Amino acid sequence: MTNKFKEIKERESKLLCNTYGRYPLAVSKAKDCRLYDLEGEEYLDFLAGIAVCSLGHSRDDLADVMAEQARKLVHVSNLFYQEPQLDLAEKLLSTCAADKVFFANSGAEANEGAIKLARRYMHAVRGEDRHEIITLEKSFHGRTLSTLTATGQEGPIKDGFSPLPDGFVTVPFNNISALRGAIGKNTAAIMIEMVQGEGGVRPLSQEYVNDIVALCKDNGLLLIVDEVQTGLCRTGRFWAHQHYGITPDIFTSAKALANGLPMGAVLCTDEAAKGFGPGSHATTFGGGAVISAVACKVVDVMIEEDMAKRADELGAFAAQETEKLRARHPDKIVGSRGVGLLFGIELSCDGSAVWNGLLEKRIVCNLTQGTILRLVPPLTVTREDILAFMEALDEVLTAL
Numbered sequence: 001m002t003n004k005f006k007e008i009k010e011r012e013s014k015l016l017c018n019t020y021g022r023y024p025l026a027v028s029k030a031k032d033c034r035l036y037d038l039e040g041e042e043y044l045d046f047l048a049g050i051a052v053c054s055l056g057h058s059r060d061d062l063a064d065v066m067a068e069q070a071r072k073l074v075h076v077s078n079l080f081y082q083e084p085q086l087d088l089a090e091k092l093l094s095t096c097a098a099d100k101v102f103f104a105n106s107g108a109e110a111n112e113g114a115i116k117l118a119r120r121y122m123h124a125v126r127g128e129d130r131h132e133i134i135t136l137e138k139s140f141h142g143r144t145l146s147t148l149t150a151t152g153q154e155g156p157i158k159d160g161f162s163p164l165p166d167g168f169v170t171v172p173f174n175n176i177s178a179l180r181g182a183i184g185k186n187t188a189a190i191m192i193e194m195v196q197g198e199g200g201v202r203p204l205s206q207e208y209v210n211d212i213v214a215l216c217k218d219n220g221l222l223l224i225v226d227e228v229q230t231g232l233c234r235t236g237r238f239w240a241h242q243h244y245g246i247t248p249d250i251f252t253s254a255k256a257l258a259n260g261l262p263m264g265a266v267l268c269t270d271e272a273a274k275g276f277g278p279g280s281h282a283t284t285f286g287g288g289a290v291i292s293a294v295a296c297k298v299v300d301v302m303i304e305e306d307m308a309k310r311a312d313e314l315g316a317f318a319a320q321e322t323e324k325l326r327a328r329h330p331d332k333i334v335g336s337r338g339v340g341l342l343f344g345i346e347l348s349c350d351g352s353a354v355w356n357g358l359l360e361k362r363i364v365c366n367l368t369q370g371t372i373l374r375l376v377p378p379l380t381v382t383r384e385d386i387l388a389f390m391e392a393l394d395e396v397l398t399a400l
């Protein structure tokens with residue numbers, strides 16, 4: 001550990017609340033799929049700021065848009081009409097079957113908005129006292145009080161925060177009869193991720209999703225899809241729900257939306273949007289001019305450069321290369337799963353040792369659920385980068 005790094009660690013523990021188990025790396029610079037530490041050492045980035053910098057780090061085209069808009073208009077609040085947020089809304093709505101958008105500032109805030117919209121729709125439009133949201137085990141929806149209650153995980157995420165808000169029920173994953181049994185007279189919506197990211201890169205099956213959609217229809221429930229991690233081409237379609245041929249009533253976006261600037265969005269049908277009226281929901285910063293201008297450029301690049309196709313092809317390539325590695329290490333790799341570049345490698349050996357070994361070889365990725373290496377690189381990652389990852393993993397597993 002260098003003196004400079006030691007000094008940074010000490011400053012951090014004095015200055016910041018102790019909420020993060022940080023990686024032993026201080027990043028001073030990032031470009032495309034590479035991170036650089038304090039000494040300028042290069043790391044291959046298979047994390048992209050947790051599926052955020054999908055177009056790669058520190059892009060000149062986005063920096064230009066940011067700077068140009070910042071000289072014109074940064075913030076006036078949502079009391080005013082602002083064209084950049086309308087431009088962004090038009091672009092986003094052209095990618096899906098939704099009709100309306102509400103802009104927020106993070107994934108949790110977008111999900112919070114989606115939950116509020118579902119509840120208010122039931123009250124204001126249907127005149128029914130339905131407020132309960134059903135979610136799935138191992139889901140992750142955020143850290144605000146209601147999104148962490150919606151999250152189907154236990155442990156430090158929930159410990160010590162009671163009383164948690166009422167109105168959330170979690171059911172076992174991929175179990176349609178449990179879901180059916182959880183629906184009652186108070187149920188407002190079912191909320192799902194198409195591929196559970198934090199939960200271990202677990203895609204929902206087509207059959208399960210079809211059954212969920214049918215349950216929503218038969219019981220008059222809204223379907224909320226959390227696309228915070230899966231959206232914006234990550235899974236090989238612009239939105240992951242498009243793999244399944246479904247139209248959610250409400251879905252959320254964040255992470256990659258402004259390629260590293262904080263932004264979230266709630267997208268919904270005209271019908272669901274009736275739930276909100278003036279004064280019912282708001283946020284000071286949502287859809288600000290700079291961030292909206294950047295997000296417009298992000299959406300343009302994603303479409304022009306067909307990032308969905310790229311994610312799809314590179315995900316298939318990573319699966320093929322993982323299979324080769326599995327054949328070499330059948331006792332240590334169970335297999336791969338995921339969709340596009342939301343990619344998981346399931347290990348049957350010590351996940352932390354593998355993760356540490358990769359970091360020593362200057363490869364950054366994420367370990368989730370103890371044994372799943374979650375790879376969410378920038379979508380600009382190359383085949384050579386993937387091969388470099390696999391070679392490093394091969395060496396680490398051989399040495400284990």
Ligand SMILES: Cc1ncc(COP(=O)(O)O)c(C=O)c1O
Nearest residue numbers: 106107108140141142197228229
């Ligand atoms: C599926 C999903 N929903 C919500 C969130 C919360 O997003 P944020 O950290 O921006 O609040 C995350 C973050 O990892 C996520 O993966």
